[in-house]
Amino acid sequence: xxxxxxxxxxxxxxxxxxxxxxxxxxxxxxxxxxxxxxxxxxxxxxxxxxxxxxxxxxxxxxxxxxxxxxxxxxxxxxxxxxxxxxxxxxxxxxxxxxxxxxxxxxxxxxxxxxxxxxxxxxxxxxxxxxxxxxxxxxxxxxxxxxxxxxxxxxxxxxxxxxxxxxxxxxxxxxxxxxxxxxxxxxxxxxxxxxxxxxxxxxxxxxxxxxxxxxxxxxxxxxxxxxxxxxxxxxxxxxxxxxxxxxxxxxxxxxxxxxxxxxxxxxxxxxxxxxxxxxxxxxxxxxxxxxxxxxxxxxxxxxxxxxxxxxxxxxxxxxxxxxxxxxxxxxxxxxxxxxxxxxxxxxxxxxxxxxxxxxx
Amino acid sequence: xxxxxxxxxxxxxxxxxxxxxxxxxxxxxxxxxxxxxxxxxxxxxxxxxxxxxxxxxxxxxxxxxxxxxxxxxxxxxxxxxxxxxxxxxxxxxxxxxxxxxxxxxxxxxxxxxxxxxxxxxxxxxxxxxxxxxxxxxxxxxxxxxxxxxxxxxxxxxxxxxxxxxxxxxxxxxxxxxxxxxxxxxxxxxxxxxxxxxxxxxxxxxxxxxxxxxxxxxxxxxxxxxxxxxxxxxxxxxxxxxxxxxxxxxxxxxxxxxxxxxxxxxxxxxxxxxxxxxxxxxxxxxxxxxxxxxxxxxxxxxxxxxxxxxxxxxxxxxxxxxxxxxxxxxxxxxxxxxxxxxxxxxxxxxxxxxxxxxxx
Numbered sequence: 001x002x003x004x005x006x007x008x009x010x011x012x013x014x015x016x017x018x019x020x021x022x023x024x025x026x027x028x029x030x031x032x033x034x035x036x037x038x039x040x041x042x043x044x045x046x047x048x049x050x051x052x053x054x055x056x057x058x059x060x061x062x063x064x065x066x067x068x069x070x071x072x073x074x075x076x077x078x079x080x081x082x083x084x085x086x087x088x089x090x091x092x093x094x095x096x097x098x099x100x101x102x103x104x105x106x107x108x109x110x111x112x113x114x115x116x117x118x119x120x121x122x123x124x125x126x127x128x129x130x131x132x133x134x135x136x137x138x139x140x141x142x143x144x145x146x147x148x149x150x151x152x153x154x155x156x157x158x159x160x161x162x163x164x165x166x167x168x169x170x171x172x173x174x175x176x177x178x179x180x181x182x183x184x185x186x187x188x189x190x191x192x193x194x195x196x197x198x199x200x201x202x203x204x205x206x207x208x209x210x211x212x213x214x215x216x217x218x219x220x221x222x223x224x225x226x227x228x229x230x231x232x233x234x235x236x237x238x239x240x241x242x243x244x245x246x247x248x249x250x251x252x253x254x255x256x257x258x259x260x261x262x263x264x265x266x267x268x269x270x271x272x273x274x275x276x277x278x279x280x281x282x283x284x285x286x287x288x289x290x291x292x293x294x295x296x297x298x299x300x301x302x303x304x305x306x307x308x309x310x311x312x313x314x315x316x317x318x319x320x321x322x323x324x325x326x327x328x329x330x331x332x333x334x335x336x337x338x339x340x341x342x343x344x345x346x347x348x349x350x351x352x353x354x355x356x357x358x359x
Numbered sequence: 360x361x362x363x364x365x366x367x368x369x370x371x372x373x374x375x376x377x378x379x380x381x382x383x384x385x386x387x388x389x390x391x392x393x394x395x396x397x398x399x400x401x402x403x404x405x406x407x408x409x410x411x412x413x414x415x416x417x418x419x420x421x422x423x424x425x426x427x428x429x430x431x432x433x434x435x436x437x438x439x440x441x442x443x444x445x446x447x448x449x450x451x452x453x454x455x456x457x458x459x460x461x462x463x464x465x466x467x468x469x470x471x472x473x474x475x476x477x478x479x480x481x482x483x484x485x486x487x488x489x490x491x492x493x494x495x496x497x498x499x500x501x502x503x504x505x506x507x508x509x510x511x512x513x514x515x516x517x518x519x520x521x522x523x524x525x526x527x528x529x530x531x532x533x534x535x536x537x538x539x540x541x542x543x544x545x546x547x548x549x550x551x552x553x554x555x556x557x558x559x560x561x562x563x564x565x566x567x568x569x570x571x572x573x574x575x576x577x578x579x580x581x582x583x584x585x586x587x588x589x590x591x592x593x594x595x596x597x598x599x600x601x602x603x604x605x606x607x608x609x610x611x612x613x614x615x616x617x618x619x620x621x622x623x624x625x626x627x628x629x630x631x632x633x634x635x636x637x638x639x640x641x642x643x644x645x646x647x648x649x650x651x652x653x654x655x656x657x658x659x660x661x662x663x664x665x666x667x668x669x670x671x672x673x674x675x676x677x678x679x680x681x682x683x684x685x686x687x688x689x690x691x692x693x694x695x696x697x698x699x700x701x702x703x704x705x706x707x708x709x710x711x712x713x714x715x716x717x718x
Contacts, residue, residue, distance in 0.1 A: 073464030075434035076646040104463050105432030110647045133607075146664060148673035153664055161599045171602065173595030179588050198588050205670035223582060223589050229538050229557050230582050236532030236678045237596070239664075240520045243530065247656045248492075248647050254663055272659065287435040288469045288607050297606045300631065304613055305505060305512055305598075311564030314507035319595045 001342060001358050002334035009034045011345070011356050012049060018352035019056045020063035021085070029087035032118040037337075038330045039323040043183035044119045046337070050344040052085065054261035055115060061085065067092045074104040078249065079111045083275060086117030090136070090278050094126045097282040101132055105287030110249035113274035116140070116260045120160035121174035121323070127282040128162040128170045131291060135281035136160045139245040141259040144178055145219040146235045147227050150205040152219045153255045156182060157241035162320070164285065166295035168302040172320030177238035178220045185211050185220075198225030244279040251277030360701060360717050361693035368393045370704070370715050371408060377711035378415045379422035380444070388446035391477040396696075397689045398682040402542035403478045405696070409703040411444065413620035414474060420444065426451045433463040437608065438470045442634060445476030449495070449637050453485045456641040460491055464646030469608035472633035475499070475619045479519035480533035480682070486641040487521040487529045490650060494640035495519045498604040500618035503537055504578040505594040506586050509564040511578045512614045515541060516600035521679070523644065525654035527661040531679030536597035537579045544570050544579075557584030603638040610636025 003011075009030050016026035037045030055061040065084025069077045077096050081089035093109040100107025117123065120136040127134025140155030160174035180199045188195055188211035195209045202208040203217030207226065210216060223234030246253030252273045285291045308316040337345070342358070349356035362370075368389050375385035396404030414420040424443025428436050436455050440448035452468040459466025476482065479495040486493025499514025519533035539558045547554055547570035554568045561567040562576030566585065569575060582593030605612030611632045644650045667675040696704070701717070708715035 071647065073643070073646040074462075076464035076642070078647045103433075105435035106465060106467055108465055108642065133603075146667065146675050148669050149664075149667045149675045150670055151667045153667055153675075163599075163602055171598070173599055175589070175592040175595055177592075179583065196587055223592050224538065225584075225588055228555055229584055229588075230534070232676070232678070233534040233536075233582050236534055239530070239678065240522075240532055243522055243657070243660065244492075247653060247660055248644070250648050250652070250656075253656070254660055272656070283435070283467065284432070285607070287432040288430065288437045289609050293609070294606060297609075297612070297631070298602070301602065301606055301613055305508075308505065308508045308510045308512055310507050311509055316505050316508045316512075317591070319591070319598065 002336050003358050004334050005034070005038060005331045007357065008037070008046065008335055011349070011354060012046060014354040015049060015053065015348050015352060018354060019053060021088070022064065025085070025088045028091055029085050032087040032091065032122050034335070035122050035327075036119045037335045038327045039119065039121070040326040041119050041323070043181065046345060047341045048116070048260070050348060051261040053348060058261065060258070060261070061115060065089065069096065075100055075106050075108060077107075077109045079109055081111050081114030081275065083113055084115070086115045086138070086276065086278065089114040090117040090123050090280065091126060093278065094123045094134070094136070094280045094282065097280050098127055098130050098132060101127075101282040101284045101287070106281065106283045108281045109279070110244065111278040111280070112249040112251040114251070114276050114278060116276065117278055119174065120158045121162065121172050121320075123280055124160040124162035124174065125170070125172060128164045128172070130282075131164055131285060133164070133283040133285060134160075134162040136278070137241045137245055138278040139242045139253065139257050139276065141257050142255045143182060143214060143220050144222055144238060145201060145205065146239070147222065147231045148205070150203065151255070154222075154235070154238040154242055155257055156220065157238040159237070159241055163298060164295060165298035165302055166292075168299045169324055170320060171298065171302065171318060172323070174319070177223050177234050177241060179223055179225050179234070180220070182214070182220065185214070198229070241279070245277040246273065248279065249277035251275055253277075361695050362717050363693050364393070364397060364690045366716065367396070367405065367694055370708070370713060371405060373713040374408060374412065374707050374711060377713060378412060380447070381423065384444070384447045387450055388444050391446040391450065391481050393694070394481050394686075395478045396694045397686045398478065398480070399685040400478050400682070402540065405704060406700045407475070407619070409707060410620040412707060417620065419617070419620070420474060424448065428455065434459050434465050434467060436466075436468045438468055440470050440473030440634065442472055443474070445474045445497070445635065445637065448473040449476040449482050449639065450485060452637065453482045453493070453495070453639045453641070456639050457486055457489050457491060460486075460641040460643045460646070465640065465642045467640045468638070469603065470637040470639070471608040471610040473610070473635050473637060475635065476637055478533065479517045480521065480531050480679070482639055483519040483521035483533065484529070484531060487523045487531070489641075490523055490644060492523070492642040492644060493521040495637070496600045496604055497637040498601045498612065498616050498635065500616050501614045502541060502573060502579050503581055503597060504560060504564070505598070506581065506590045507564070509562065510614070513581075513594070513597040513601055514616055515579065516597040518596070518600055522657060523654060524657035524661055525651075527658045528683055529679060530657065530661065530677060531682070533679070536582050536593050536600060538582055538584050538593070539579070541573070541579065544573070557588070600638070604636040605632065607638065608636035610634055612636075
C-alpha cells in the first residue's frame with residue numbers, strides 16, 4: 001500500500017497539530033518526518049509518529065516549546081530545546097548555526113533538552129541549501145556496546161555531513177556509528193532469519209547471529225564489528241557524537257540518554273543532564289576558498305568517484321545519491337507503508353478524528 | 360634495541376636541521392615525529408624520517424616555508440603550508456585555530472600545500488592543552504577503495520578528536536577510516552601470514568587475505584570491510600576527511616593526493632591542487648557550557664565507560680588511554696626500534712655526520 005506524499009504530509013501535520021503543536025511547528029515536524037520516508041529511511045519516518053504521540057502522552061514532550069539560546073559567542077550557541085520535538089528544535093538550532101556562519105564563517109550549536117530529531121541528513125541539508133557545509137549529529141538511548149563491553153553504553157549515534165557542489169547534486173554522508181541499523185534486525189526478526197556475523201553480540205559479549213540479540217540482553221556492535229576489524233574506531237566515533245551531543249550541551253549522555261517512546265521502552269530513568277542532545281554545524285565555503293572554485297572541484301571529486309572502475313555488476317555510489325533519487329520517485333509515485341505502520345496511523349486518525357486515506 | 364627518548368629527539372632534530380630546517384622548526388618537527396614512537400604508533404614515527412629526507416632530496420619539501428594565511432574570517436582561515444613539513448605546518452595551523460577559538464568560540468583551519476603531518480592526535484592534543492576540544496584530519500595517497508570500487512581513490516584518511524576532562528586524562532580518539540592500518544599488513548608480510556577476512560581486496564575487487572594485496576593491485580578496505588558490514592560508512596568518513604582536507608583547502612584530493620616518499624612510490628603525478636591538505640579545528644568548551652561543569656561531566660563519562668562490565672579478561676578502554684600510558688613508559692625506558700629502522704637512521708647519521716647511538 002502506498003500513501004500520496006502530499007496527503008501523508010498533511011496527515012502528519014494534522015496529528016502534530018492535534019497534540020498541540022502550533023501550525024508552523026507541525027508543518028516543519030511533518031516535513032522532517034515524511035522526508036525520512038521519501039528518502040527510504042522508513043525506520044525514521046511515519047513509523048515513529050505513534051512514538052512521538054506516546055512521548056506526549058507520557059508528559060515527556062512539550063508541544064509549545066520556547067527554543068532559546070542560553071549562551072553564545074560569535075561562532076557558537078548553546079540552545080535549550082525546552083522538551084520540544086527534536087523535529088522542530090533541530091531545524092531551529094540549524095537556523096542559528098547558519099546565521100552564525102554568515103557572520104563568523106562557521107556556526108556550531110549544541111542542543112540540550114530535546115527529543116528524537118528524525119534523520120540527521122535533513123538538518124545537514126538545511127545548510128547545504130544555503131551553499132554551506134552542514135553537520136548534524138545526535139545521540140540516542142543505549143543499544144551499542146563499546147569494544148570489549150557487555151554493557152550497552154552508546155546509542156546508534158548518527159553523523160551527517162552535507163557538502164554542496166555546482167552542477168552535481170550535493171554530497172551527503174549520513175550514517176550511524178554501528179555496523180548496522182536496528183531496523184535491519186527487525187526485518188530479519190520478521191523473516192525468522194539469523195544476522196550475518198559482526199552485527200550483534202550476546203549478553204556475555206560473545207559474537208552471535210541472533211536477530212533478537214538485543215531483546216535477549218545482547219547488543220548492536222560498533223562499526224567495525226570486533227577489535228580485529230576496527231570496532232574501537234566505530235566506538236570512538238559513537239563516543240565523539242555522544243560527547244558533543246550530550247556532554248557539551250548539558251544533556252544526558254552515554255547510558256543515561258533517555259529512550260525514545262517505543263512500546264515497553266518508555267520511561268527515562270536516572271538523569272545526568274537535560275533530555276536528549278544534538279550537535280549541529282554550518283561552515284561557509286567562502287570562509288575558506290572562493291565558493292565557485294570549491295564547488296567546481298566538488299563536481300570533479302564527485303564525477304571521478306562516480307565513474308570509478310567498479311566490481312562487476314556494481315558502481316561506486318556518491319553518498320546521498322540513492323536517497324535523493326528515491327525521494328524524487330516517491331514524491332511522485334507515493335510512499336509505500338507496511339501494514340503495522342498503516343494500522344498505527346489509522347489508530348491515530350481515529351483518536352484525533354483526522355482523515356487518513358491511502359491511494 | 361632501544362633508543363633513549365631525549366637522545367632520539369636530539370638526533371631527529373639534528374637531521375631536520377641538516378636538511379635546512381630552522382632550529383625552532385626542527386625541534387617542533389622532531390617532537391611531533393618522536394611523539395608517534397613514544398605513543399606506540401611506530402609506523403608514523405622515526406621510521407618515516409628517511410622518507411621526509413627523500414621528499415627533500417626530490418625537491419618536494421621546502422625546509423624554510425613561510426606558512427601564511429591566505430584568507431580568513433573570525434572563525435576560519437585558509438593556510439598555505441608553502442611545501443613545508445606537515446610536522447611543522449600543522450602545529451602552526453593549529454595555533455591559528457586556537458587563537459580564532461579564543462576570540463570567536465571556535466577556529467577552523469584548512470591547509471593546502473603541505474606534506475605528511477605525522478600523527479593526527481598530536482595536533483588535536485595541542486587544543487586540549489589549552490582546555491579546548493581539538494580536531495585534526497588529513498588525507499593521504501590513495502590505498503583504499505570506496506565500496507564496490509576496484510580503483511584506489513582514498514587514503515587511510517585519519518581523524519582525531521581530543522576532549523579535555525578534569526581529574527581524568529583527556530579523551531583522544533585518533534583513527535584511520537580503514538578497517539586496519541597499512542602497518543599491520545607489513546607485520547604480516549614479514550611473518551609470511553595471511554590477513555583476516557575484511558581487511559583487503561584483490562585487484563578484481565574480490566575479498567582476499569593476501570598481506571601483499573596492495574603490491575598485487577588490490578587495496579585496503581574502508582572501515583566496515585564490505586557493504587553488509589557498513590563499508591559505505593567507512594568510505595563516507597574517509598570521503599569527508601578527503602573533502603575537508605583537500606577540496607576545501609585547495610590541495611589535491613582523492614586519487615590525486617601525492618604519495619609520501621616511500622621507496623618506489625615517490626613522484627607526484629597529475630595535480631588538481633596544491634600538495635597535501637589538512638583540516639584542523641579548535642572549540643572552546645566555555646563557548647558552549649561553563650568549562651568546570653563540562654569537565655566534571657567528562658570525568659563522569661570516562662569513569663562510567665572505564666568501569667563498564669567487560670567481557671572476560673578484558674576491560675573497556677577510553678580512547679587515548681593506551682597511547683598515553685605507553686608514552687609515560689617509553690619516555691623513561693626508551694623507545695624500541697626495529698633493525699631496518701636503525702639501519703635507516705644510521706645511514707642518515709653517516710650522511711649528515713650526526714652522532715646516533717642506542718642504549
